[in-house]
Amino acid sequence: MLAEIITIGDEILIGQIxxxxxxxxxxxxxxxxxxxxxxxxVSDDADHISEALALAExxxxxxxxxxxxxxxxxxxxxxxxxxxxxxxxRRDEDTLAHITEIFKRHNRPMIESNIKxxxxxxxxxxxxxxxxxxxxxxxxxxxxxxVSMPGVPFEMMYLMQxxxxxxxxxxxxxxxxxxxxxxxxxxxxxxxxxEIEDIENSLPEHIKLxxxxxxxxxxxxxxxxxxxxxxxxxxxEIYAQQIIxxxxxxxxxxxxxxxxxxxxxIMDERKLTLSTAESCTGGYIAHLxxxxxxxxxxxxxxxxxxxxxxxxxVLGVSPKTLNNYGAVSEQTVKxxxxxxxxxxxxxxxxxxxxxxxxxxxxxxxxxxxxWIAVASSKRVVARVYSFGNKRAQNxxxxxxxxxxxxxxxxxxxxx
Numbered sequence: 285m286l287a288e289i290i291t292i293g294d295e296i297l298i299g300q301i302x303x304x305x306x307x308x309x310x311x312x313x314x315x316x317x318x319x320x321x322x323x324x325x326v327s328d329d330a331d332h333i334s335e336a337l338a339l340a341e342x343x344x345x346x347x348x349x350x351x352x353x354x355x356x357x358x359x360x361x362x363x364x365x366x367x368x369x370x371x372x373x374r375r376d377e378d379t380l381a382h383i384t385e386i387f388k389r390h391n392r393p394m395i396e397s398n399i400k401x402x403x404x405x406x407x408x409x410x411x412x413x414x415x416x417x418x419x420x421x422x423x424x425x426x427x428x429x430x431v432s433m434p435g436v437p438f439e440m441m442y443l444m445q446x447x448x449x450x451x452x453x454x455x456x457x458x459x460x461x462x463x464x465x466x467x468x469x470x471x472x473x474x475x476x477x478x479e480i481e482d483i484e485n486s487l488p489e490h491i492k493l494x495x496x497x498x499x500x501x502x503x504x505x506x507x508x509x510x511x512x513x514x515x516x517x518x519x520x521e522i523y524a525q526q527i528i529x530x531x532x533x534x535x536x537x538x539x540x541x542x543x544x545x546x547x548x549x550i551m552d553e554r555k556l557t558l559s560t561a562e563s564c565t566g567g568y569i570a571h572l573x574x575x576x577x578x579x580x581x582x583x584x585x586x587x588x589x590x591x592x593x594x595x596x597x598v599l600g601v602s603p604k605t606l607n608n609y610g611a612v613s614e615q616t617v618k619x620x621x622x623x624x625x626x627x628x629x630x631x632x633x634x635x636x637x638x639x640x641x642x643x644x645x646x647x648x649x650x651x652x653x654x655w656i657a658v659a660s661s662k663r664v665v666a667r668v669y670s671f672g673n674k675r676a677q678n679x680x681x682x683x684x685x686x687x688x689x690x691x692x693x694x695x696x697x698x699x
Contacts (some may be wrong), residue, residue: 285456287313288319288344288404290336292351292361293435296325305350305440316449317458318346328352330364337368341428346452347421349437353418355397361432362421369425374406379419386417387425391571410485410593415439417601420447429455437650460513464524465540468531469688473497476504483526491523499534499677500684501543525693536691542670543687550634550694558690559618559628561599563611564654569634569683571608584628589620599635600622611637612649614657614666621659621666633659634686638669641677653681658689665689 287306289306296303303325309672321344326332333352340347352361366373380402387394404410411420416439423430431448433440450456468476473495477484484493490510497501506524508516528535533659537546551558560569560583567588571581587598592611595601601616607613620635638654645651657664669685671678677682 285317285318285346285438286344287346287435287536288321288340288346290325290333290340290347290349291325291435292328292333292349293581294328297327299468305437306437308437308441308445309348309350312444313348313452313691314461314463315692316453317454317461318452318456319461327340328360330360330367333361333364337365339431341426345428345429347428348448349430349432350440353401353432353434355401355417360699362404363431363459364425365408365421365430369405371405371408371424373403376402376410376419376453378406378412379410380394381488382412382550385415385633386545411443412437413443414446417441422451443476448612458518459509459511462508462516462520463540464506464507464520464538466524466527466538467501467536467541467543468504468534468544469501469536469691471502471531471534473502476502476534480527480530483530484521486549487523488519491520498684499681503540505540524655542572542576543684543691544569545576547687547690547694548573548576548579548582550691552578554694556582556632556694557584557630558582559584559624559633560629561624561633562586563590563595563620563635564640565588565679565682566699567635567687568679569686572683572687584630586624586628595620609687610649612655613637614641614652614655614668616665617655617657618659618666622664625659627660631660632690634690636682636686638671638678640672640682641675652678654678654685655683656686658686658693660693660697666691 289309291306295301306323324336326336351360359640383398383401404421411422413420416434417437418434420443421432426635427577431444453656478484487493491506491508494505496505501542508520510516530542570586589595589598592606596603599620601619603613605619617635617637622631624633635657639645639649639651641651651673654669655666657666671681
């Protein structure tokens with residue numbers, strides 16, 4: 285079963301907002317056995333929308349549309365769909381009552397454009413939008429299902445989870461899709477492929493292996509499609525264990541989770557705590573960690589210390605160390621990590637100090653030079669990295685390298 289996602293809005297095409305809706309919908313559809321054939325973003329233009337929809341109907345049985353359903357003049361999706369399906373309009377009284385109740389609850393007057401949101405193409409099935417005023421519309425056309433939803437993420441997600449996905453499962457006999465993800469680190473994609481080439485070549489036709497590289501890590505995803513979920517899971521697990529046995533030293537976790545989440549899980553299980561001391565990464569490592577619910581059981585806190593003064597006063601770095609070796613040095617970063625352990629009273633600490641760029645380089649320390657240290661009760665280890673001259677990439681690379689160093693220390697000395 286194939287689906288296509290169409291997102292509508294000039295704001296997406298000019299980069300004003302990022303289309304996170306499509307990625308989320310694709311993941312949810314995949315979980316119920318529907319594969320996304322294509323994702324298309326189109327402007328607020330009736331002809332463009334109609335053309336995209338006509339092409340989508342040739343490729344997929346399910347077309348999900350988001351955006352263009354508000355009360356303003358640039359929200360033209362509803363009018364375009366009515367014309368595309370050759371339908372007139374009707375006023376949906378349940379939708380009107382819902383909109384009226386929302387405005388009454390917030391003590392706001394309704395104007396004509398708000399009332400017109402209750403006008404829908406006469407041939408559609410209206411699905412109530414519990415979290416907003418724009419109704420969701422379900423169309424059936426030439427054996428296809430077309431669903432138009434608001435572009436506001438939390439409105440779309442609620443509609444998908446509570447209404448659209450259950451209806452799609454009821455409308456089609458869907459296959460099972462089974463995934464198994466293995467997160468690896470400290471090995472490049474090409475080296476990883478060479479290590480497991482024989483296993484990949486032995487995979488049956490219905491099991492696919494995908495390489496999903498990111499800075500410092502590669503996800504391996506085995507995917508299988510069929511009618512018997514139990515058999516699929518067993519088959520995928522057999523091949524996954526063969527891969528894991530081949531590259532065991534590089535395997536972080538057998539789950540589709542982020543590197544920092546894997547670290548949090550390991551440290552939580554071992555009752556260990558962590559703190560951070562960041563200079564050039566500016567709190568990015570802390571951000572990666574704290575985006576995960578439950579991180580407080582491991583992560584105590586951290587400090588962003590750009591200046592010499594703060595490195596001294598907050599982390600206890602020696603002025604002599606800073607004067608003799610500079611902020612970007614093995615000596616300084618080791619004292620930062622140890623200072624974080626002493627100050628925050630944690631089992632582990634990671635410290636980063638470098639030259640993110642695009643300027644600030646000096647002889648012997650070009651832009652992209654980053655020192656990282658990990659400290660524990662057992663030892664303090666430091667390593668220097670040479671990244672490029674792109675600031676944003678250097679910050680991300682530094683964070684991934686720091687997390688990988690923590691993982692290495694946990695694997696070697698974290699029992």
